Amino acid sequence: MSDSAVLAQLLRQGEEAGADLTTLRAIVEEAGELGARRALAKLGLDDGAAPKDMAELRELLGAWRDAKKSAVRAALGWLAHLALAGLLVGLAVKLGFSGWVK
Structure with a gap:
């Protein structure tokens, strides 16, 4: 099962449990952004010089x-x-050129 399929299934389960789908999507988006920021910070690419460094x-x-x-x-x-x-x-060598040199 792909990551997007797992995410869709979790969203369905949350909605069935009574959570608002819009709220669940907002939570997923914020979690994704937070994860991306953490990954960039671990790589040292979380400052203003990061675009120049990447270039x-x-x-x-x-x-x-x-x-x-x-x-x-x-x-x-x-x-x-x-x-x-x-x-x-x-x-x-095959044609006997060495004999011509002498």
Whole structure:
């Protein structure tokens, strides 16, 4: 059962027990907001600098992802160059190029 289904069932039970549905929804909304505030406070994101901090973190994460992509591309490029160099050396040995150098 999903979280929203459990919440809907609890609201129905509260309404059947005599509570006003509007009051129950208000309680749920306040509880959700309080939980979100507590979670943000635990993460240290409950002050006025939080939006700037989050923007900086997103920027840093984007830069990290770009650097990672760049490093992978460079490594693949080096591997391709090494494979081609090995192929050329193999062809040179196979064709007797070492005899031409002497």
